[in-house]
Amino acid sequence: MHVEHLLRDETLGLRLLWAEEALLDREISGVTVTDLEGPARFVRPGEAVLSGLVWWTPDSEQGRTERFVAGLRSADAAVLLAGEETHGSVPDDLIEACVRHRIPLAAVPAHVMFRAVTDKVYLQQWGELSRHHALPENARNRLSHLAAQGGSPEEVVTAAFAHLGQGAVAYVLTATGRTVAATPGAPGLPLVKAAALLASGTGARVPVDTESATTPYKRWHLYLPDPGTAPPRMLHEVAAVLGRCQEQEAQRETGRDRAAAQLGLLLTRDGAESAAVVAAMRSCGLPTAGESYRVATATTGVQGTGPAEDALSEAVAQVAGTGPTVVGRLPDGTAFAVALGTADGLGEVWPRVAACEPSVPLHGGTGAPAAGPQDLAAALAEARFALASAQSTAPRASLLVDASSLTGLEALLTGIPAEVRTAFSRTVLGSLLDSRSASAAPLLHTLRTFLDCDGSWARTAEVLHLHVNTVHYRIRRTEHFTGRDLSRLADRLDLWAALLCHKTVPSADIPHGPAQFEPDAARTR
Numbered sequence: 001m002h003v004e005h006l007l008r009d010e011t012l013g014l015r016l017l018w019a020e021e022a023l024l025d026r027e028i029s030g031v032t033v034t035d036l037e038g039p040a041r042f043v044r045p046g047e048a049v050l051s052g053l054v055w056w057t058p059d060s061e062q063g064r065t066e067r068f069v070a071g072l073r074s075a076d077a078a079v080l081l082a083g084e085e086t087h088g089s090v091p092d093d094l095i096e097a098c099v100r101h102r103i104p105l106a107a108v109p110a111h112v113m114f115r116a117v118t119d120k121v122y123l124q125q126w127g128e129l130s131r132h133h134a135l136p137e138n139a140r141n142r143l144s145h146l147a148a149q150g151g152s153p154e155e156v157v158t159a160a161f162a163h164l165g166q167g168a169v170a171y172v173l174t175a176t177g178r179t180v181a182a183t184p185g186a187p188g189l190p191l192v193k194a195a196a197l198l199a200s201g202t203g204a205r206v207p208v209d210t211e212s213a214t215t216p217y218k219r220w221h222l223y224l225p226d227p228g229t230a231p232p233r234m235l236h237e238v239a240a241v242l243g244r245c246q247e248q249e250a251q252r253e254t255g256r257d258r259a260a261a262q263l264g265l266l267l268t269r270d271g272a273e274s275a276a277v278v279a280a281m282r283s284c285g286l287p288t289a290g291e292s293y294r295v296a297t298a299t300t301g302v303q304g305t306g307p308a309e310d311a312l313s314e315a316v317a318q319v320a321g322t323g324p325t326v327v328g329r330l331p332d333g334t335a336f337a338v339a340l341g342t343a344d345g346l347g348e349v350w351p352r353v354a355a356c357e358p359s360v361p362l363h364g365g366t367g368a369p370a371a372g373p374q375d376l377a378a379a380l381a382e383a384r385f386a387l388a389s390a391q392s393t394a395p396r397a398s399l400l401v402d403a404s405s406l407t408g409l410e411a412l413l414t415g416i417p418a419e420v421r422t423a424f425s426r427t428v429l430g431s432l433l434d435s436r437s438a439s440a441a442p443l444l445h446t447l448r449t450f451l452d453c454d455g456s457w458a459r460t461a462e463v464l465h466l467h468v469n470t471v472h473y474r475i476r477r478t479e480h481f482t483g484r485d486l487s488r489l490a491d492r493l494d495l496w497a498a499l500l501c502h503k504t505v506p507s508a509d510i511p512h513g514p515a516q517f518e519p520d521a522a523r524t525r
Helices: 001-005 063-075 092-101 113-131 136-150 153-166 189-202 232-268 274-283 307-320 346-354 371-394 409-413 417-435 440-452 457-464 470-480 489-501
Strands: 015-018 030-033 047-052 080-082 107-108 171-174 179-182 204-208 219-226 293-299 325-329 334-342 363-364 399-402
Touching: 001 080, 001 113, 015 092, 030 113, 030 171, 030 232, 047 063, 047 113, 047 219, 080 189, 080 363, 080 470, 092 107, 107 457, 113 136, 136 153, 136 293, 153 171, 189 219, 219 232, 219 274, 219 307, 232 274, 232 325, 232 371, 274 409, 293 371, 307 325, 307 334, 307 346, 307 371, 325 489, 334 371, 346 399, 371 399, 409 489, 417 440, 417 470, 417 489, 440 457, 440 470, 457 470
Parallel strands: 030 047, 047 080, 080 107, 363 399
Antiparallel strands: 015 107, 171 179, 171 219, 204 219, 293 334, 293 363, 325 334
């Protein structure tokens, strides 16, 4: 279908406001409905964009319209179809912006439903493709209706393989092996087994291509254990419909993203009223009474929206099942999730999710279970601290840390920002860190050994192969330079904490941390 064909359809009654003749001849690849001020992320080249203009207001600053239309231009949209129901007509500044950016513009009368436009496009597309695909006509018609009406992946695979009989088994799997949908009667596929099947190349596997799945953590695969069940052309046709399902799901998530961001803002704000938190939870679809919650945070260190949220969403989906969850971004850009229950098993899932993108370290943190909405802020604070610990402990490897595992001083210190740790060690150790002093290194080494030996003079002398009087002399010099008395427990703790904060302390001299996962293989310290 071309832009001109859509605009001339009398059953829709679209009214052309501006277009150049050459632009009317462009083929429409699909339809996207959006009211985002920045729509480029969700629009694919050649798509018709339907907008109710909710983002536009008469008193909005002039740049808002410019950003919206510029986003359509950068995404290479074929035409903008602007609804008249919200404002009664299409604003003049929107028409002017479309002229500047050469985006064809048509008005959608208030009585015309957006779904009528999407149905028209997709029914036409499937009709034109009918001669070139392997699906029977009735199955193709069913899929075309499902694609237009926002059908679920489960409905799509059921309709697509129904004509093959009950023996047809097909799955829609994520890259980690989680089952998104399956044909009726298909046996359950455990996560580990499903991931192994995808990696082994056995069976028939067709990736679901969609621009909304911009990271490996979010990609779907259509998988058939028996490659002879259906012809490859049919599988690619079904995968195309599944791609539309995923696109529509991404569009529906836009509203949930805003609600999640509001919840995250409230949970990080000191003194946020509990009533506001409860209201935000309801907006996110979370129950607010009689439940316990688990909060998790994540970051990949990759700039921009997407990777950390997608990875965390996939990880939580594996342990939370079908229960309601919320995944969003905190004001500082950190991804966070709130799930019902305790989310047990997240540590086992983490390396599988991280393996989707081995070159990118995936760091995460979890807090203690929250008994109710009033405890969510504290649980989030714990999860953020645990995340900082994971980043500090394994900066180049994927690692999930639970706040409950930070049971020792060294583990606790890993959650403190590196700059703060460095400043503390310099303040406490002072001239013992002066590399220009010949006596600094021996004194620092003696202090570390003395504390490692629990303050035993004889054991310290034995380990260092020194006379005990030399150890006494060095410790007195250390006390002089640091202003601390090593006979006092408090001063010993200060010096030990400073040594742990000092970045040059060999890992063999300090207690070992939690399990961490290298990009290519698991490694336990």
